[in-house]
Amino acid sequence: MLSRVADALYWMARNGERTENNAHILQVQLVKMLEESGRESVNYQDWQTVIDICGSKSAYEEDYGELRVHKAVDYIAFSNGNSNALTNTLSYVRENARMTRDVIPNELWEVWNDLYLHSQSKGPHTEFSFQDIHSFLQHIKTTSMTSTGIIDSMMSRDLPYHFMKIGQWLERAEKTALIMKVMLQKAKLSDCHSFSEYDGQFALRLVNGYQDYSKKFRLKDPALILQFLISDRTFPRSIYYCIEHVKEVIWKIESEKVAHYSWRMYAALDELIASVEDVCVQQLSFEELEMFIADILNQCIEFGKIFSTTYYLIEADASR
Amino acid sequence: MFEPYKTGHYYDEMLQENGEPKEHYRQFHSVLQRLSEEEFKEKHETAQSSFLRQGITFTVYGEEGGTERTMPFDCVPIIIPADAWETIEKGMKQRVEALNLFLEDIYHDQHILNDGIIPRELVEQNPYYYKQVSGTQFPLKNHIFLAGIDLIRDEQGTYRVLEDNLRNPSGISYVFQNRFVMRQVYPEFFSRHSLCSLEDQITHLQSALLSHIPSNMKKHTEPRAVLLTAGMYNSAYYDHVFLAQQMNIALVEGRDLIVKDNVVYMKTIQGLKRVDIIYRRVDDDFLDPKAFREDSLLGVPGLIDAYKQGNVAILNAVGNGVADDKAMYTYVPDMIRYYLKEEPIIQNVETYILSDPKQREWVLEHLHELVVKNVGASGGYDMLIGPHASEEEIEIFRSKILENPKQYIAQPTIKLSRAPVYQQGNFYPCHVDLRVFVMKGEETHVLPGGLSRVALKKGSLVVNSSQGGGGKDTWVLKEVMQHA
Numbered sequence: 001m002l003s004r005v006a007d008a009l010y011w012m013a014r015n016g017e018r019t020e021n022n023a024h025i026l027q028v029q030l031v032k033m034l035e036e037s038g039r040e041s042v043n044y045q046d047w048q049t050v051i052d053i054c055g056s057k058s059a060y061e062e063d064y065g066e067l068r069v070h071k072a073v074d075y076i077a078f079s080n081g082n083s084n085a086l087t088n089t090l091s092y093v094r095e096n097a098r099m100t101r102d103v104i105p106n107e108l109w110e111v112w113n114d115l116y117l118h119s120q121s122k123g124p125h126t127e128f129s130f131q132d133i134h135s136f137l138q139h140i141k142t143t144s145m146t147s148t149g150i151i152d153s154m155m156s157r158d159l160p161y162h163f164m165k166i167g168q169w170l171e172r173a174e175k176t177a178l179i180m181k182v183m184l185q186k187a188k189l190s191d192c193h194s195f196s197e198y199d200g201q202f203a204l205r206l207v208n209g210y211q212d213y214s215k216k217f218r219l220k221d222p223a224l225i226l227q228f229l230i231s232d233r234t235f236p237r238s239i240y241y242c243i244e245h246v247k248e249v250i251w252k253i254e255s256e257k258v259a260h261y262s263w264r265m266y267a268a269l270d271e272l273i274a275s276v277e278d279v280c281v282q283q284l285s286f287e288e289l290e291m292f293i294a295d296i297l298n299q300c301i302e303f304g305k306i307f308s309t310t311y312y313l314i315e316a317d318a319s320r
Numbered sequence: 321m322f323e324p325y326k327t328g329h330y331y332d333e334m335l336q337e338n339g340e341p342k343e344h345y346r347q348f349h350s351v352l353q354r355l356s357e358e359e360f361k362e363k364h365e366t367a368q369s370s371f372l373r374q375g376i377t378f379t380v381y382g383e384e385g386g387t388e389r390t391m392p393f394d395c396v397p398i399i400i401p402a403d404a405w406e407t408i409e410k411g412m413k414q415r416v417e418a419l420n421l422f423l424e425d426i427y428h429d430q431h432i433l434n435d436g437i438i439p440r441e442l443v444e445q446n447p448y449y450y451k452q453v454s455g456t457q458f459p460l461k462n463h464i465f466l467a468g469i470d471l472i473r474d475e476q477g478t479y480r481v482l483e484d485n486l487r488n489p490s491g492i493s494y495v496f497q498n499r500f501v502m503r504q505v506y507p508e509f510f511s512r513h514s515l516c517s518l519e520d521q522i523t524h525l526q527s528a529l530l531s532h533i534p535s536n537m538k539k540h541t542e543p544r545a546v547l548l549t550a551g552m553y554n555s556a557y558y559d560h561v562f563l564a565q566q567m568n569i570a571l572v573e574g575r576d577l578i579v580k581d582n583v584v585y586m587k588t589i590q591g592l593k594r595v596d597i598i599y600r601r602v603d604d605d606f607l608d609p610k611a612f613r614e615d616s617l618l619g620v621p622g623l624i625d626a627y628k629q630g631n632v633a634i635l636n637a638v639g640n641g642v643a644d645d646k647a648m649y650t651y652v653p654d655m656i657r658y659y660l661k662e663e664p665i666i667q668n669v670e671t672y673i674l675s676d677p678k679q680r681e682w683v684l685e686h687l688h689e690l691v692v693k694n695v696g697a698s699g700g701y702d703m704l705i706g707p708h709a710s711e712e713e714i715e716i717f718r719s720k721i722l723e724n725p726k727q728y729i730a731q732p733t734i735k736l737s738r739a740p741v742y743q744q745g746n747f748y749p750c751h752v753d754l755r756v757f758v759m760k761g762e763e764t765h766v767l768p769g770g771l772s773r774v775a776l777k778k779g780s781l782v783v784n785s786s787q788g789g790g791g792k793d794t795w796v797l798k799e800v801m802q803h804a
Contacts, residue, residue: 001588001589002570002572002576002586002587002588002589003576003587003588003589004573004575004576004587005570006589095552098375098552098557099552101375101561101565102561102564102565102570102571106374109374109375110373110374110375113373113374113375114373117372117373159589311589312587312588312589312591313589315587
């Protein structure tokens, strides 16, 4: 497979996953805001968390100044200045899908193209209503699920599929790590300097793991929640699950061999798996936990770079 | 349904002067009559949105970064009876055969120039004549893998060749997509017709492609072919995607290829892989910055050397432009007579050469009746349609011609045939032409039908998609119609 095509598939999957995750996060926050109406201070803190997870607080402040709900939604969903805004990641998905149309199922292109055309057909986004936002977010979710269904039911388990899956899992692992990192930072700055049950439940919802967690555990213990998000063997959004699957696929791509060009990639992956596999959250102090999560996130990012170099994706990317 | 449709002075593909359908349209017409207006409208809209959803678009340049548009689709097909098609098919094979012999000749022995059939300067001073590739040996001695020949019908209904496209003719994907959408949206039209299917056409195209084995390729190996595109912002990108996908070859851009020791490789995740055949959809000038335009970012440095050494086949061959030039066009009937010793089966449109003083003088007096075209331009640009032009426009062209007579040709305004279209809720007649696709490898094959293009603007003569034209499905009937 062409390196450029592999690169495009990988980024299509990452941006698809990112679009879905950010849409979900925004949806969670919008619903939560309604439930908690009246408790404004909590609300603003949560919005800050959400902005940091879906973009960056300083970039937001530069463009919009003070925190306002309508502006925050605009920033996360439509802002040209935010490269992770939903409309932007969506157009990256579409662009990469278009570049690889000869490789992916036609239906996959069609669903993303449909969503893209839909998002473009609305006039200036500054005039959106919350009804508009909800239906846009819902459209994203349905598209993303349909896309997953098309990929899983129509694509052969060969290189294009593998590269897309790696993109998806890596993005997911990073997002889960990022959510924890941002929430721990916020907790540190809060009055009680600890990760509360409230934070834990919020994190679960942001990762879309509330239901799954509740089925497995009765206690909403913050440490247990973090442990679940880091190293649960079966939850498809835990860091362990994602990285373990990345390894499985790379093993397939490489025909179960370690070659001179691939050993660094394996080494980085094994180290990452070992870290999340063995950790016991309860034994860590708050500071240690914070450092640990930051380190995991860095390792994920680092692995992404090594992966891209191994398959010449960096080169393909650079000439864009 | 067809009120107040009038065929007028034009040849109408479907209707006779009295409003009755022609014999080969009778069955289609009767099915059409049975659809209610509401049903028809709804089907029409379904068809349009299907193109958009599938992203079957072309890019219109000029606006910010290029805008994507779908080619408007019109659901009234052009129907061609079997016997008429047989003549077209023969005519197209004959024409492409002669054009190919011409290309091979002028890049090698130049008999046709030595014998004075074609003025030497017309070839050697032509900007599309690439001396760089003179003497190069081509696989199968074939320069034309895919040609798109534009046909029109005059007021008598006689088919004539309007233009030969021997470089990168686009539109073949629309032929397939038009048929696909038609079958989906109007299944009832098909039940009573027996048409030449498009199903196995891609196989012909693929085997024609793969038969171009470069001379240095290892025997008994499978050739690796790629389609070279200028990328997703190219106006015909959808065409490229479609062809690569259907022929099962990699869709590559210039940056995906590299030449080492005169061998072309593609950059894959497992390193470099050798490439044997390149079906390029990039113009000659941009192919190789070492050989042609230095500023080309689309090209592959060293590609032409690899080609000249016989390490890679490039299709269509480099330098074909000299043969599909609008001035060279006038000599194609002579080429047919010269190389094949046959009379042309499908005639040209009468054409005046403006470098000839006598013809020029006559043309300048009759500009308001004629169509003037720049020999190098395509896509409906830089042309004058005399009867529709203002005095000012005519004067502009008069000075253009006087300044550079070689650059222009003139043709009588042919009363292009028309066919009914259904747009904005009613039927009206519009001018049509037909792009026929000829594929040439070890054998020559003509795709049955082709792309019917239609000038959707009322009264417009320009069918080109970049000028607002649309497409129609083209049916070739399998059996000869029984005349009762």
